[in-house]
Amino acid sequence: MRQYFSKMRGVSQPPPLPRKKEVVLAFVGSCLALSFIALMHESFSNALGLPLIMAPFGASAVLVFGAFRSPLAQPRNVLGGHVISALIGVSVYYLVGDAPVLAISLAVPTAIAAMYLSGTLHPPGGATAFVTAAGGSSIHALGYWYVLSPCALGSIILILFGLVINNIPAKQQYPQFW
Amino acid sequence: MKEKYQRLTSDQGMSFSDEDILSAMRAIPGYVDLTPGDFKLIFEHAFDLARKKILHDTKVADFMTTPVISINQDQHVSELVDILTEHNISGVPVVDDAGLVVGAISEKNIFRSLAQSAEVRPMRMLAACLTTPFFLTDRERAQQVKNLMTSPAITIAQDASLADVVEIFHAKDINRLPVVDEHGYPVGIISRQDSVRIFRRFL
Numbered sequence: 001m002r003q004y005f006s007k008m009r010g011v012s013q014p015p016p017l018p019r020k021k022e023v024v025l026a027f028v029g030s031c032l033a034l035s036f037i038a039l040m041h042e043s044f045s046n047a048l049g050l051p052l053i054m055a056p057f058g059a060s061a062v063l064v065f066g067a068f069r070s071p072l073a074q075p076r077n078v079l080g081g082h083v084i085s086a087l088i089g090v091s092v093y094y095l096v097g098d099a100p101v102l103a104i105s106l107a108v109p110t111a112i113a114a115m116y117l118s119g120t121l122h123p124p125g126g127a128t129a130f131v132t133a134a135g136g137s138s139i140h141a142l143g144y145w146y147v148l149s150p151c152a153l154g155s156i157i158l159i160l161f162g163l164v165i166n167n168i169p170a171k172q173q174y175p176q177f178w
Numbered sequence: 179m180k181e182k183y184q185r186l187t188s189d190q191g192m193s194f195s196d197e198d199i200l201s202a203m204r205a206i207p208g209y210v211d212l213t214p215g216d217f218k219l220i221f222e223h224a225f226d227l228a229r230k231k232i233l234h235d236t237k238v239a240d241f242m243t244t245p246v247i248s249i250n251q252d253q254h255v256s257e258l259v260d261i262l263t264e265h266n267i268s269g270v271p272v273v274d275d276a277g278l279v280v281g282a283i284s285e286k287n288i289f290r291s292l293a294q295s296a297e298v299r300p301m302r303m304l305a306a307c308l309t310t311p312f313f314l315t316d317r318e319r320a321q322q323v324k325n326l327m328t329s330p331a332i333t334i335a336q337d338a339s340l341a342d343v344v345e346i347f348h349a350k351d352i353n354r355l356p357v358v359d360e361h362g363y364p365v366g367i368i369s370r371q372d373s374v375r376i377f378r379r380f381l
């Protein structure tokens with residue numbers, strides 16, 4: 001018992017802070033990627049029935065531009081995580097209907113398990129499962145189309161910006177794997 | 179977990195300070211989303227595997243010197259001196275008539291015999307030189323190798339590992355280790371230099 005609680009003290013320390021220019025690049029990269037997504041959405045794609053904005057992309061941008069070395073931030077994780085989680089979220093909504101408590105408590109854990117098993121763990125995917133299962137009538141109205149747009153399209157745009165921006169410094173490389 | 183780090187590091191006789199780990203992490207561009215503790219754990223596991231691979235997968239046959247120059251136990255010390263001089267070496271394995279390794283002999287054995295002392299020091303040799311009327315006597319010259327050699331022979335098998343070699347050199351006061359096949363015939367020799375050369379590959 002004592003050993004159990006002593007584990008809560010921790011064993012390590014935080015990793016070092018990034019260099020200033022890395023902070024700048026993360027700021028610029030995420031700014032460009034998200035403003036591109038937002039401008040596309042506002043100017044025409046939403047009108048064409050292809051919405052591009054969703055809140056979980058904010059979390060994805062943290063990983064793709066703020067922790068691009070992370071296994072969680074690699075292309076298969078970004079695209080796979082959002083697509084798999086959205087498929088699960090929409091399916092759960094169809095299954096349980098307008099019951100947010102049940103929808104959320106089923107969709108997110110299922111998404112975690114599915115991302116784990118498929119090797120596409122991407123934390124923002126949990127948010128995608130959340131919003132697709134219980135995100136309101138406008139999202140529910142799109143049904144499985146939501147998986148394609150914004151999930152797949154937006155993920156691809158984020159990955160493309162990640163490729164362009166993160167590879168600018170000579171010593172930086174993205175992705176670690178496809 | 180903490181205990182595990184310590185056990186790992188003490189096993190291999192080296193350890194990394196948190197500062198070493200942190201500066202290694204700082205050298206990697208981009209945010210490394212790993213705690214220094216996990217970084218250390220991964221590094222130490224990988225290091226341990228690499229260390230074992232070097233020590234246990236490097237076989238004697240990979241770095242021994244061949245062919246081995248040996249001498250028959252019935253040959254005379256004068257012939258031994260010729261062989262050592264000709265090949266610029268300091269010792270050779272001794273074989274019997276069947277060609278099996280029965281001992282080892284080096285310049286040290288000759289010096290010990292000449293100085294009549296187990297202790298081999300240049301100054302003692304010089305003293306023996308200056309005080310003995312006939313230094314390298316006929317008796318010494320005609321002495322057979324088997325009377326001066328160190329035996330039984332300390333040998334090692336071809337498929338033994340670098341770890342075994344290090345252990346033997348550490349435990350025994352010897353400078354070269356004859357390598358023998360499964361029947362006891364000499365197939366090569368490992369000097370201390372040979373084992374140092376192996377480690378140099380990893381510098």
